[in-house]
Amino acid sequence: MNILISGASVAGPALALWLARYGATVTVVEKASTLRTGGQAVDFRGATHHTVLERMGILDEVRRRQTGGQDQTIVDAQGRPVTVIPGEFTGGDIEIRRGDLAELLYERTKDQCAYIFGDSITSLTETDNGVHVTFADGPPQTFDLLVGADGIHSNVRRLAFGPEQDHVRFLGYYYALANLDIDGENLMYNEPGRMIVIGGPKAQSFFVFAAPELSYDRYDPEQQKKLLLDAYRGGGWRIPEVLTKVPASPDFYFDSLSRVEMDHYAKGRVVLLGDAAYGNTLGGFGTGLAIVGAYVLANELHRSGYDHVTAFDRYTELLRPYAKGNQKGTAGPFLAPRTKRGISMRNLVFKRAALFGAMMKLTDRFATNIDLPGY
Template sequence: MSAERGNRTALISGASIAGPALAFWLHRYGYDVTVVEKAAEIRPGGQAVDFKGATHRSVLHRMGILDDVRAAQADSEDGVIVDAAGRVIATVPGEFSGGEIAVPRGDLARIIHQRTASTCEYLFGDTITALAETATGVEVTFRHAARRSFDLVIGADGIHSKVRGLAFGPEADHVRHLGYYYALADVEIGGGDEMYSEPGRMAATGGPKAPAFFVFASAPLTYDRDDVDQQKTLLAAAYRGGGWKIPQLLAGLPDAGEFYLDAITRVTVNRYTSGRIALVGDAAYGNTLGGFGTGLAIVGAYVLAGELLRAEGEHTLAYARYDTLMHGYAKVARGVNAGRLLAPTTRLGIAARNRLFSTAALFTPLMRLVDRFARDIDLPDYSQYLEPSSHHRPARSE
């Protein structure tokens, strides 16, 4: 498949990490790419996301962004677990929360977007409202833009994927609630990276550059995902009566400009493709706070685009290979419930969690297992399928 033909078209829904990463590869392999994103711009801020091991580094290197990602790297210092009086009772090693390379999510999104902004079309402030597959493509209806047809449509729009809902069925059929919620809020009350736990709820201060972080146990809640004030009220109710610095954190919620609340969930689709439509990133194999989401997104985008290149655009064959490769690799996202680790529901569970972090004999084998999962894929080199004239097609430099 020539990287210069540009006669195949792809629509990607979502401009966080997986979407722009996939856009990068598809453009390199000759597709005319459009990315639609409901937000008005690339979203800044957010928690640090991380990469682990040679597999992740290899994909970043092949994208030409490894140095940029390392330059944006956030410090992965040890955090501490404290009691209600602020006394340190355990340590959270930086390698647990930061991986090998940790970078603020907004910075990573900006880096990848900059590599695709001049070569791919971005439709910000818009969303897909309907998909109709035909014999030759997919007819797409947007909320604002005119109706258009694409050869392929890919959902990279997160755990609450609109594409998955339209093509694979209701969210309730594919997203499992794991018994917890989490929230991020730019409430700064001083202090360093400290975490405090009570049965069923955890609160943490991330230092001067990181948002406050909350995890609490709860049955499914009913709320408007676009009503931030309502969500802040729910969070305050969940932490009412809490000790440590919780009253100060709650007092700062009304003025928090950046705020996000969502359930801790796991996506459970059996296949990541249907007809001409595919899913990548959290839309396909998301597991909230599971520690592998960004790595899975980067690898999944690389594999999906590479298989389309290898199959010379024959999506049926490419999608089958993508399903097989990523189903095995994404298994790590199917067995984690971060809520249980971060907010145990009993005091005994909290004590056991603290001991895990502070005991090298327990923590070191755990991290080795995590690293092995990050490497557990046969990562093909798709450059061999490019025509010679396309091998040296440079990525846009900044």
């Protein structure tokens, strides 16, 4: 089979690893000009994630590159400690920078798969024999199957399934990541409807704030920086100090907290994987969902003899209940409660061992709630 994957972050290369192992001819196209290194920390938790990483043959290397979950101290406006978020909550069982994981998967697949950087799909047309794809720069080609592993704002999903607004629901919050020269180690501060972390594993500065849906250019960081500055204007603690450094930040990312809601992950010869199919921004399980989804999708294709109709139906049947369970968590109200009382109640979870233990059991259940086939 000749298969095109759009997206070279985590989901795409994870699928490429399995497909190449089973003898498929795999091409991965990525809009970015190079592999995206660095980035925020991601984590794995529970037996299901560990099992898939082990079957991929990368568990030991992921452990070797892990950052190690760090405790996070919540402070008040005077900088006094209020409570501590344990590293096991923020970092799972294994925490690794997204870019390090992407680099590891790329290293394991680059010799078996063709990677095309700096290009993107502009149109797709399904025929009796495959999917005819045109590119922004490269020549058109026809593939047996097309996989959209290109994130929550998936270009493939838009081309195959329709506009983003038909499949992505805004959850009332925005977040930003910026690498700023700020002193402090993993400190978190809240005001109603907004949160800031400095010195954390996701980025040197990490912001989450409540807002109505905003209209902005996703490719204009200067416009996005202004939205962030406006949202945090008048803030206490060290917010004014941090804001003075935002305009000069060379590494800045801004996006909404949103959830992808789809009944079926495939249409004809096109199938979605990872955040493109079941993204839930900052929900805490996205990377684990991506590697589990890649495992199931590749193995269902292999087991069915590349009968894509059967394989895609089975993939959706297995993944959809698991993904929906993982999507139940909504990070915005937890990270940035809209009221002082909400902030106090959230902090209480980390002060009471019984409440924290119950929450950890719930998150572990979400991460493992799938009868993982052995294939």
